[in-house]
Amino acid sequence: MTDEYYMMMALKEARRAFDEDEIPVGALVVLNEKVIARGYNMTEKLNDPTAHAEMIALTSAFGFLGSKYLPEATIYITVEPCLMCAGSLYWSKINKIVYGADDEKNGYRRITGSNWPFHPKTELIRGVLKDECSELMKDFFRKKR
Secondary structure, X not given: OOHXXXXXXXXXXXXXXXHOOOOOOEEEEEEOOEEEEEEEOOHHHHOOOXXXXXXXXXXXXXXXXXOOOOOOOEEEEEEOOOHHHHHHHHHHXXXXXXXXXXXXXXXXXXXXXOOOOOXXXXXXXXXXXXXXXXXXXXXXXXXXX
């Protein structure tokens, strides 16, 4: 399985958010080539500003494994994580983070600059299906205006 394959699955989660009038971000946690958790933004639905796709997926993965760490797992996220989600990813000790579109306004890099906010052993891959992920966000905000 490729990063693009799993990112397509994360995009399906993001489309669920879009269809529910949530900011369209999706996330997927994969362990040993098996999807163990999914999430999409639910901040409006749950009236909870912490209900980001990553947080939903991480909580589900922790529950599935009965562990607070994910040192062998990969998370696929359609958009660059915010600082809150970057902190959660740090504490999860996740092995790899793969995301699609950059988020210049709310992404972790806006706050951290060149400082690495993730666990020292975490691998990061940016830009997987970047155009598709970005276009979904643009469509959502065009619809809102």
